[in-house]
């Protein structure tokens with residue numbers, strides 16, 4: 001018997017007893033149960049998102065100051081991503097090159113952090129030139 005079935009069964013007993021105090025207490029309890037069920041669903045959703053982030057982070061490596069997504073053979077398949085956003089905010093945010101005066105640097109458009117990374121610059125420029133994602137070996 002599931003939780004909701006038990007609540008319905010108890011409601012039937014309370015109705016038969018016909019006590020206003022007991023009925024009110026049951027309704028309060030039922031409202032609390034609904035709120036807790038909603039909270040539980042919300043928490044389960046958060047756990048799912050955190051699991052996804054952890055799984056993704058397990059496939060991320062910091063190379064030359066920024067995060068890269070790697071495959072099973074540890075080959076870079078995507079990036080570069082901001083290390084601060086991944087470590088602190090658990091979001092993947094692609095960094096972009098700083099104006100050429102600041103080379104070899106990249107900036108996160110989300111948190112505005114700058115990182116020195118000639119590998120990131122090379123990768124981004126190659127990707128632009130090739131018009132597709134290039135797989136870099138390590």
Ligand SMILES: [Zn+2]
Pocket residue numbers: 082083084085086093108109110111112113
């Ligand atoms: Zn960032």
